Amino acid sequence: MTVMALEIGPARFAAARVAPDGGLQDVQAVPIPSRAPWNACRDLLTEVAAGSEVTGLGIGATGPIDMAAGVAAPPDIPDWRIGFDVVEAAQKLFPSAPVGMALDGVCVALAEQAYGSLRGVPDALAVAVSTRICGGIVVGGFCAVGRTGNAGNIGHMVMPGYDDPCDCGGKGCVQAIASGAAMVRWAREQGWAGDDFAALTDAAGSGDPIADAAVRRAGTVLGQALSSVASLLDIDRVVVGGFVAQAGPVLWGPVREAVAAHARIGFLSGIRVEPSRLGDTAVLAGAGILASPPQQR
Ligand SMILES: [Zn+2]
Numbered sequence: 001m002t003v004m005a006l007e008i009g010p011a012r013f014a015a016a017r018v019a020p021d022g023g024l025q026d027v028q029a030v031p032i033p034s035r036a037p038w039n040a041c042r043d044l045l046t047e048v049a050a051g052s053e054v055t056g057l058g059i060g061a062t063g064p065i066d067m068a069a070g071v072a073a074p075p076d077i078p079d080w081r082i083g084f085d086v087v088e089a090a091q092k093l094f095p096s097a098p099v100g101m102a103l104d105g106v107c108v109a110l111a112e113q114a115y116g117s118l119r120g121v122p123d124a125l126a127v128a129v130s131t132r133i134c135g136g137i138v139v140g141g142f143c144a145v146g147r148t149g150n151a152g153n154i155g156h157m158v159m160p161g162y163d164d165p166c167d168c169g170g171k172g173c174v175q176a177i178a179s180g181a182a183m184v185r186w187a188r189e190q191g192w193a194g195d196d197f198a199a200l201t202d203a204a205g206s207g208d209p210i211a212d213a214a215v216r217r218a219g220t221v222l223g224q225a226l227s228s229v230a231s232l233l234d235i236d237r238v239v240v241g242g243f244v245a246q247a248g249p250v251l252w253g254p255v256r257e258a259v260a261a262h263a264r265i266g267f268l269s270g271i272r273v274e275p276s277r278l279g280d281t282a283v284l285a286g287a288g289i290l291a292s293p294p295q296q297r
Contacts, residue, residue: 223258
């Protein structure tokens, strides 16, 4: 009997077996192919299951999702952009397993509550900044899922004064400015010649003015957005994961400066904004909780 976790995007499918204590075993990941994405996802799940009976599957998916219908419509997977019934497909693969799906940001928040910096913290925000930006809100000890399952979408908060186009159809969204992909895109538009986020942060750390401006612009916007959410929800604990959060002082300096400048109202005086310690398996760990909640272990 095996409980499993699946992560859908934005850039990879990842799967793991979930141990009784919630630990992830046999974590495997594949890039999302441009064609027949479910076939790749199915093959990955089958390989990780390794022939054992699957008795539970939790899925953390890049949004938007329709949680009640079990449908994900991630913009990075062209075949699924209008919506793919992930839960039904998974149910056919593992007929005896209950299958649950939640937004990737909700899964990150669940994982931070169970294993990370938010243990015992009843009101908090968990954010993951990578190719995209997702978030999960913890209020009164519970993760908010919202009407359709998409609560916590801090990536689509609109920042006044910015017109960077977002793939949601809007402009000036946090994700269109502060995701790793957005920073690289903006820097290249300004004449920077590199091509990925690692090169961008290296260049920023070495004093390249365009790279530094790109990361500073993103960090400032991120700090402003985090401050706004903290004020809106009366939250003073924020944890930020995803590969962008690993960038170090070049990003965290501007984030902290913006939080200090904007989280000024009295009830936010002790606000803590800190990097996640969960690494790149936070979504999978949260998906595992969907399949096997800690109190049932
Ligand atoms: Zn947007």
